[in-house]
Amino acid sequence: MDLRRAAAVFAIIVGAMMFAQWAFFIAADEVPELDTEPVRISFHLAAEFLTATALILAGLGLAKGKSWSFPVLMLALGMLSYTIVVSPGYFAQEGEYVFVAMFAVLWILTLALVFAAVRGEAELRTALKKEDDSER
Numbered sequence: 261m262d263l264r265r266a267a268a269v270f271a272i273i274v275g276a277m278m279f280a281q282w283a284f285f286i287a288a289d290e291v292p293e294l295d296t297e298p299v300r301i302s303f304h305l306a307a308e309f310l311t312a313t314a315l316i317l318a319g320l321g322l323a324k325g326k327s328w329s330f331p332v333l334m335l336a337l338g339m340l341s342y343t344i345v346v347s348p349g350y351f352a353q354e355g356e357y358v359f360v361a362m363f364a365v366l367w368i369l370t371l372a373l374v375f376a377a378v379r380g381e382a383e384l385r386t387a388l389k390k391e392d393d394s395e396r
Contacts, residue, residue, distance in 0.1 A: 263380045264387065267333055268322035270373055274340065274366070275315030278308055308347075311339040325391030330377070330384055337374050344370060 282305065285291050293301035314336035321329025344367045351359035377384065 263376055263384055264322050267373060267377060268319045270369065271315040271319030271322070271333060271336060275312040275319065275336075278312035278315070282308060307339075308343060311336065311343050314339055322388075325388055325395070327385070327388045327392040330381070330388060333377065334374075337370055337377070340370055341367070341374070 286294075291301060293304075314332060318329050318333035318336045321332060344363050348360045348363040351357070351363075
C-alpha cells in the first residue's frame with residue numbers, strides 16, 4: 261500500500277472511530293463530566309470532533325488526489341497527536357489500562373505516519389498536484 265492510500269485509510273478510520281467512540285460513550289451515559297464539568301468537557305469534545313473532522317477531510321482529500329490534502333493531513337495529525345497525549349490520562353486515572361494501551365499504539369502509528377509523510381512529502385505533493393491538475 262502506498263503512502264497516500266495508507267494515510268487516507270488511517271485518517272478516515274481514526275476520524276470515524278473518534279466520532280463513534282464519543283457517540284457510544286455519550287449514548288451509554290459514560291461521560292459524567294457532562295453533569296459535573298460541562299464547560300470543560302464541552303471544550304474537550306469540540307477539540308475531539310474538530311480533530312475527527314480534520315482527519316476525515318484529509319483522508320477524503322488524499323483519496324480523491326486533492327493537492328490541499330497534504331497540509332490538512334499534517335494539521336490533523338498534529339491535532340491527533342495532542343489528543344492522543346491528553347486523552348489517556350482520564351483512562352489511566354480510572355484504571356482502564358486497555359484504553360491507555362490503545363492510545364499508546366495509536367500514538368506510535370501516528371508518529372510513524374508523520375515521519376513517513378515528512379520523508380515522502382515531495383513525492384506525495386507532486387503526485388497530488390499532478391492528479392489535482394489533471395481533473396481541471
